[in-house]
């Protein structure tokens with residue numbers, strides 16, 4: 001499926017810090033000389049990359065191929081509508097994915113991607129004031145903690161683990177990243193009028209509620225979550241500087257961020273990060289070992305952090321590396337898939353060892369996160385040109401290279417540095433190789449999980465977050481690093497005794513009549529991706545096709561008709577068949593749906609729908625590179 005004319009990302013071997021200004025700041029170059037690249041893995045990555053990007057775009061409303069009935073700019077967690085039903089837009093998943101897309105935009109300068117980013121921001125402006133079971137926007141911001149919404153932008157009113165307090169923080173970070181780019185590129189009005197009002201609400205929410213419990217990213221445990229606290233800290237730190245850069249301020253950011261930083265230190269138990277704390281009674285006991293903490297290092301990462309700071313849990317920090325070993329080791333003996341894998345090689349990683357969801361299995365995004373932390377750590381250690389190992393993380397390094405690992409500080413010129421950084425990169429690659437092994441060929445679709453004994457894909461299909469995790473992992477592998485958030489300025493050890501906090505904020509409904517500057521690089525695309533959606537009941541053995549008066553639709557010949565998919569067909573109430581084709585812009589196309597019963601070529605089994613031919617105008621409003629439309633029909 002080709003949804004976009006996105007220029008292919010050029011991956012180089014040099015360390016590229018993708019700054020908001022879009023002018024990459026170059027750090028020290030990875031020599032690459034001692035890194036053995038696995039050609040088979042490289043080949044898979046180059047094929048999986050466009051698949052993952054297209055997989056995300058397909059899940060963005062309104063015209064994404066798998067997103068029929070989602071509003072413009074709203075991103076679905078997955079097109080799966082049954083077992084499980086993920087046909088909703090989650091604030092967390094959307095923010096993490098759009099952060100990845102914004103970083104990608106800095107590299108590709110792709111106009112259609114920028115339109116998607118603008119659409120996402122406009123959609124968040126509409127969502128923030130929607131009253132929901134977590135509360136309202138006015139006057140206390142409580143509604144911002146709602147985890148998910150209907151794909152048409154209305155509230156989800158079923159019971160759920162709510163509130164979830166990471167969403168506003170992650171959304172603020174995604175929007176600030178783009179806001180900085182707008183500022184650096186002369187679009188102050190868009191940064192101040194479109195981005196800041198949404199960000200200001202999210203920052204106010206974080207500053208008000210960070211010291212209250214909420215549900216964690218897996219939506220199961222109410223308490224304090226390391227992932228949430230770290231995302232909140234980062235949001236307030238960069239929120240303060242973003243506010244200043246548009247001539248505003250965030251006093252609550254400045255007063256609360258140091259308190260959250262202090263609180264963050266308390267998740268460390270001396271051996272690893274305890275991902276969930278302040279858990280109420282009634283929850284089943286947990287070790288606290290959780291890929292939550294590994295995912296967190298992808299958010300705490302700052303390319304300009306001058307040291308592998310334990311305070312901000314940088315990916316290369318002693319604590320984060322020690323934790324990486326403890327968490328990933330928890331899965332080594334747990335899954336049959338991981339039997340016989342040596343300690344210096346990556347394994348399939350799940351959420352947490354006590355997990356029972358779908359029987360408790362490895363997840364693609366968890367396994368990829370284990371790789372991504374290591375790539376980021378590699379980039380940091382290489383940039384610092386020094387490797388420090390202490391008693392905290394010696395076990396991590398010993399597992400990779402028992403002969404060379406030792407406590408001490410090793411300059412880039414040393415044999416130890418060369419051997420261990422090389423082992424680190426190979427270790428990271430081995431996690432990606434695990435993901436590769438369990439990704440089905442030939443299409444490379446990424447579901448949520450893969451079964452712990454067979455490796456078969458499981459649970460939600462085409463999970464947006466799985467695709468986003470692949471893209472960020474591969475960007476890190478190739479040295480395309482996200483920009484700085486200001487961790488470099490945090491060097492002081494927080495006070496021994498932490499104090500609680502939270503300050504009441506003020507909230508305002510963001511404007512929804514947003515106007516955007518012209519998008520970059522937006523040529524008129526000749527072909528539009530047109531997705532046909534039709535609700536029609538079928539029985540097993542029947543297939544629905546679309547046929548029409550143009551070659552791409554078979555020129556009214558049933559043998560050339562385009563077969564639709566029933567992936568979102570729901571027995572009781574939503575018999576959807578859908579599929580897309582490329583059609584030249586500007587034409588008026590006539591079409592009909594047909595049903596085939598027998599095998600291919602059985603003319604007698606073809607049933608045509610009654611009535612006049614249907615018509616679609618292959619046109620789209622707005623910038624010329626907007627490249628997809630969808631039609632919705634009923635038969």
Ligand SMILES: *[C@@H]1O[C@H](CO)[C@@H](O)[C@H](O)[C@H]1NC(C)=O
Nearest residue numbers: 069150151152153154155156
């Ligand atoms: C939005 O979607 C929900 C769930 O499908 C539906 O119940 C509701 O009627 C829709 N609301 C609007 C305004 O379309």
Ligand SMILES: *[C@@H]1O[C@H](CO)[C@@H](O)[C@H](O)[C@H]1NC(C)=O
Nearest residue numbers: 211212213224263498499500
């Ligand atoms: C609130 O902050 C204090 C001080 O850091 C901490 O001891 C307490 O556990 C926090 N509670 C929650 C729910 O965040």
Ligand SMILES: *[C@@H]1O[C@H](CO)[C@@H](O)[C@H](O)[C@H]1NC(C)=O
Nearest residue numbers: 335336337338339340341453
């Ligand atoms: C692990 O090794 C044992 C002993 O060699 C073997 O019997 C078993 O089949 C192996 N398991 C896997 C999953 O490779």
Ligand SMILES: *[C@@H]1O[C@H](CO)[C@@H](O)[C@H](O)[C@H]1NC(C)=O
Nearest residue numbers: 237238241485486487488489
């Ligand atoms: C960090 O400190 C430097 C030097 O004082 C300053 O220029 C920069 O703006 C600060 N960055 C942030 C994000 O606060």
Ligand SMILES: *[C@@H]1O[C@H](CO)[C@@H](O)[C@H](O)[C@H]1NC(C)=O
Nearest residue numbers: 193510511512513514515516
């Ligand atoms: C958007 O609406 C607000 C409030 O109605 C108005 O003040 C503002 O001028 C409008 N902006 C644009 C760009 O239309």
Ligand SMILES: *[C@@H]1O[C@H](CO)[C@@H](O)[C@H](O)[C@H]1NC(C)=O
Nearest residue numbers: 597598599602603604605606
């Ligand atoms: C063609 O389809 C019809 C209707 O389903 C069926 O009765 C017939 O056996 C099929 N013929 C062949 C050759 O498959």
